[in-house]
Amino acid sequence: MSGRTAAVQARADSVRNRRLLLRAATEAFAECGVDVSMHTIAQRAGVAKGTVFRHFPTKDDLLAAIMMQLLDRLFETADRLLRADDAGRALKDFMGHGIGLLAADRAFCDVIGKPSLQHADVREAIDRLCDTVEDLTARAREQGAVRGDITGTDIVLLLGGIHQTARPLLDREPQAWERFLEIAFDGLRARGRPALPHPPPAQLRMADPSGVSAPTKT
Amino acid sequence: MSGRTAAVQARADSVRNRRLLLRAATEAFAECGVDVSMHTIAQRAGVAKGTVFRHFPTKDDLLAAIMMQLLDRLFETADRLLRADDAGRALKDFMGHGIGLLAADRAFCDVIGKPSLQHADVREAIDRLCDTVEDLTARAREQGAVRGDITGTDIVLLLGGIHQTARPLLDREPQAWERFLEIAFDGLRARGRPALPHPPPAQLRMADPSGVSAPTKT
DNA sequence: CGAGAAGATGACCGGGGGGTCATGTTGTGC
DNA sequence: GCACAACATGACCCCCCGGTCATCTTCTCG
Numbered sequence: 001m002s003g004r005t006a007a008v009q010a011r012a013d014s015v016r017n018r019r020l021l022l023r024a025a026t027e028a029f030a031e032c033g034v035d036v037s038m039h040t041i042a043q044r045a046g047v048a049k050g051t052v053f054r055h056f057p058t059k060d061d062l063l064a065a066i067m068m069q070l071l072d073r074l075f076e077t078a079d080r081l082l083r084a085d086d087a088g089r090a091l092k093d094f095m096g097h098g099i100g101l102l103a104a105d106r107a108f109c110d111v112i113g114k115p116s117l118q119h120a121d122v123r124e125a126i127d128r129l130c131d132t133v134e135d136l137t138a139r140a141r142e143q144g145a146v147r148g149d150i151t152g153t154d155i156v157l158l159l160g161g162i163h164q165t166a167r168p169l170l171d172r173e174p175q176a177w178e179r180f181l182e183i184a185f186d187g188l189r190a191r192g193r194p195a196l197p198h199p200p201p202a203q204l205r206m207a208d209p210s211g212v213s214a215p216t217k218t
Numbered sequence: 219m220s221g222r223t224a225a226v227q228a229r230a231d232s233v234r235n236r237r238l239l240l241r242a243a244t245e246a247f248a249e250c251g252v253d254v255s256m257h258t259i260a261q262r263a264g265v266a267k268g269t270v271f272r273h274f275p276t277k278d279d280l281l282a283a284i285m286m287q288l289l290d291r292l293f294e295t296a297d298r299l300l301r302a303d304d305a306g307r308a309l310k311d312f313m314g315h316g317i318g319l320l321a322a323d324r325a326f327c328d329v330i331g332k333p334s335l336q337h338a339d340v341r342e343a344i345d346r347l348c349d350t351v352e353d354l355t356a357r358a359r360e361q362g363a364v365r366g367d368i369t370g371t372d373i374v375l376l377l378g379g380i381h382q383t384a385r386p387l388l389d390r391e392p393q394a395w396e397r398f399l400e401i402a403f404d405g406l407r408a409r410g411r412p413a414l415p416h417p418p419p420a421q422l423r424m425a426d427p428s429g430v431s432a433p434t435k436t
Numbered sequence: 437c438g439a440g441a442a443g444a445t446g447a448c449c450g451g452g453g454g455g456t457c458a459t460g461t462t463g464t465g466c
Numbered sequence: 467g468c469a470c471a472a473c474a475t476g477a478c479c480c481c482c483c484g485g486t487c488a489t490c491t492t493c494t495c496g
Binding site: 228229231232235265266267268269272 | 471472473474475476
């Protein structure tokens with residue numbers, strides 16, 4: 001380890017291409033969703049297809065690298081809002097943030113939507129995020145901002161649902177989700193209403209329980 | 219036209235295969251969504267791929283034929299509920315019906331989700347359905363069952379959204395959507411709340427305004 | 437500047453999609 | 467029962483996907 005630069009020095013054009021690639025992939029995934037082709041991404045980055053696979057062995061690796069950025073940013077937001085005074089406001093702000101991300105990135109919707117075929121990193125990041133949302137929700141519940149039988153999993157699920165509600169309007173009215181977030185949040189308050197007809201959903205766990213991440217020493 | 223049977227008599231095995239095909243396609247689309255392959259559908263029907271294309275020139279034709287069945291049934295339900303006394307209850311029942319259909323048929327979700335690349339029949343059927351939902355909603359609004367600034371388009375959009383909310387739980391808890399329908403409906407009531415932050419969405423029109431269906435004589 | 441290694445390239449592969457068509461098969465009217 | 471039209475079949479076409487690799491280019495270090 002020779003101080004600043006690592007032992008193996010990356011070539012200048014390599015790091016340049018990697019940057020171009022990440023930028024192009026971020027944009028392409030956001031616009032087109034996970035089904036955008038590697039060829040398209042390569043074109044938008046101005047490199048050949050082989051170069052993409054040199055930097056990211058599989059499409060999943062590339063997708064995971066980009067999703068991790070999004071998830072990390074969202075996690076930071078959630079973690080910061082955990083320190084807010086008004087827990088109800090914080091929860092609603094977080095939901096707005098999450099829905100905004102979903103509206104701006106089709107690939108993010110796709111990844112959140114189907115838990116299959118994803119990198120372990122991504123799955124764990126989602127789980128961490130869910131944990132933080134659970135805390136956010138618990139605080140809102142204690143402060144009476146939402147009814148007592150609402151869980152963090154409800155909130156996580158509602159993120160995708162509210163975005164989906166406003167999705168057909170995305171082109172013409174990009175802010176329409178605010179309307180449906182308000183409706184949903186009014187439903188979450190709903191003081192004096194009878195108990196909800198279905199029990200609270202079990203917590204979503206993306207990382208499979210086979211002990212991939214947490215070595216339980218068995 | 220020679221009474222019961224048409225001038226050109228269809229062969230017995232042909233109508234048999236057509237029936238098998240429609241059954242298989244209905245099931246396959248419901249289970250796998252619109253991306254299920256024509257080969258798969260042919261296999262499940264017990265016929266060769268060419269036979270599928272003999273009965274339905276393109277995949278879109280087959281999909282449209284099956285979606286029309288669903289839409290017609292849903293339209294009948296909506297039309298019947300229009301005659302109910304309790305308009306709020308009727309609206310909620312209709313939403314439950316629609317969400318149940320979405321939960322049971324992946325292709326239905328896909329078709330409703332993306333308005334592009336669809337048959338004109340399907341688009342018109344969806345528009346007709348939207349009109350009826352508008353009526354259902356107007357009655358509920360007049361009876362005070364939902365707040366005054368809720369439109370039929372809100373309801374249509376919420377159908378997809380509520381289903382999407384419960385979708386990750388579909389395998390383990392197929393009825394979970396009831397919970398989120400209750401939350402959303404509480405939000406739709408929400409007496410004494412401030413006005414919603416975003417104006418009511420414009421009515422969704424699937425049939426393009428180029429005058430394909432309604433000859434506006436221009 | 438020269439040598440060598442790291443990187444970039446795009447033709448190529450196997451798989452799977454929707455759709456076609458020459459050929460073989462079968463139901464039907466006379 | 468015969469002849470013919472309607473029908474069924476599956477090999478085939480073209481396209482696009484993710485991924486590979488022999489070949490060529492370019493950066494870097496001495």
